Amino acid sequence: MSRVAVIGLGDMGSALARVLIAARRRPLLWNRSPERAAAFSGLDADIAGSAAEALSRAALVVVCLLDYRAVRAVLEPVSGYLDGRTVINLTNGKPEEAREMADWVAARGGRYVDGGIMAVPAMIGSQDAFILYSGSTAGFDRAAPVLEAFGKSRFLGRDPGLASVCDLGLLSAMYGLFGGFLHGVAMARSGGIAIEAFTEMSVAWLAAMVEVLPEIGAQIESGDYSAQSGSALAMQLVGIENIMAASKAQGIDASSLAHMHTLMARRVAEGRGGEDIAGLVESFSAPVRQAG
Numbered sequence: 367m368s369r370v371a372v373i374g375l376g377d378m379g380s381a382l383a384r385v386l387i388a389a390r391r392r393p394l395l396w397n398r399s400p401e402r403a404a405a406f407s408g409l410d411a412d413i414a415g416s417a418a419e420a421l422s423r424a425a426l427v428v429v430c431l432l433d434y435r436a437v438r439a440v441l442e443p444v445s446g447y448l449d450g451r452t453v454i455n456l457t458n459g460k461p462e463e464a465r466e467m468a469d470w471v472a473a474r475g476g477r478y479v480d481g482g483i484m485a486v487p488a489m490i491g492s493q494d495a496f497i498l499y500s501g502s503t504a505g506f507d508r509a510a511p512v513l514e515a516f517g518k519s520r521f522l523g524r525d526p527g528l529a530s531v532c533d534l535g536l537l538s539a540m541y542g543l544f545g546g547f548l549h550g551v552a553m554a555r556s557g558g559i560a561i562e563a564f565t566e567m568s569v570a571w572l573a574a575m576v577e578v579l580p581e582i583g584a585q586i587e588s589g590d591y592s593a594q595s596g597s598a599l600a601m602q603l604v605g606i607e608n609i610m611a612a613s614k615a616q617g618i619d620a621s622s623l624a625h626m627h628t629l630m631a632r633r634v635a636e637g638r639g640g641e642d643i644a645g646l647v648e649s650f651s652a653p654v655r656q657a658g
């Protein structure tokens with residue numbers, strides 16, 4: 367009963383299973399489409415014939431499926447086996463889905479820990495991978511020695527939705543980066559600049575800008591947005607308008623910047639043009655929730 371099962375052997379679930387095998391945990395594996403599980407035959411793992419078998423033979427159940435619809439489709443028919451189990455759900459989802467799933471598992475006698483994987487499959491098992499967890503502290507404590515094989519663990523608190531909140535926030539930052547880069551590549555390409563050269567410059571420029579994030583975070587924490595960076599918002603507004611106008615002239619869609627531009631223009635119109643860009647966070651307003 368100290369066994370660990372992995373339910374879901376897509377790209378990520380397979381990476382999780384492989385590091386458990388490397389860590390000599392001999393995981394019990396199950397996937398809806400059997401051919402993905404069959405790829406592990408001959409390795410130091412067992413293949414379960416059904417989700418029910420995986421749950422019935424393992425105390426710790428790692429779930430990594432496409433979405434919560436899939437999680438419910440797999441777990442609901444076998445809910446009778448959840449009693450006494452610790453479920454670590456690494457499926458991407460919304461905070462409310464995590465909270466509902468935690469209540470549902472607890473009502474059936476199980477411990478529920480939600481997770482957000484901050485890594486791509488190739489990073490799993492390396493020190494560059496970190497995984498956010500929240501939910502049952504007892505469940506996390508039991509699972510921690512197994513979970514450390516995946517990468518660095520960060521337990522955020524008892525509210526099962528916290529890992530999802532943080533995961534989705536970090537993914538939002540990532541999509542801002544990717545979207546901005548792709549827009550930049552489109553501009554550079556239309557201007558005849560080699561993509562390789564532009565990419566190299568992007569890496570250097572963005573790495574320098576990432577260094578500024580702690581200062582922005584500290585300003586938000588303090589609520590003091592007075593200019594310290596030497597890059598006042600009014601100056602930046604002129605810059606973003608130039609990007610949008612140049613994009614339009616080159617036939618490039620600049621709508622990904624339109625929202626940012628609206629927020630900057632509004633802030634400048636409010637007389638805050640001398641502040642740093644950190645103050646824009648107030649325009650993405652939402653009530654501040656206390657971490658649990």
Ligand code: FVH
Binds near residue numbers: 374377439458459485
């Ligand atoms: N891969 C990545 O880069 C990211 C990194 C961060 C975390 N994500 C999240 O991890 C979850 C799984 O992602 P994945 O990469 O393994 O996804 P796929 O390779 O597409 O595999 C999907 C698995 O889900 C199974 N599945 C889908 N629908 C159902 C269903 N209705 N019932 C049962 N299983 C289902 C699918 O099974 P099959 O198609 O092989 O039968 C795969 O096992 C995900 O939340 C990412 O956001 C990955």
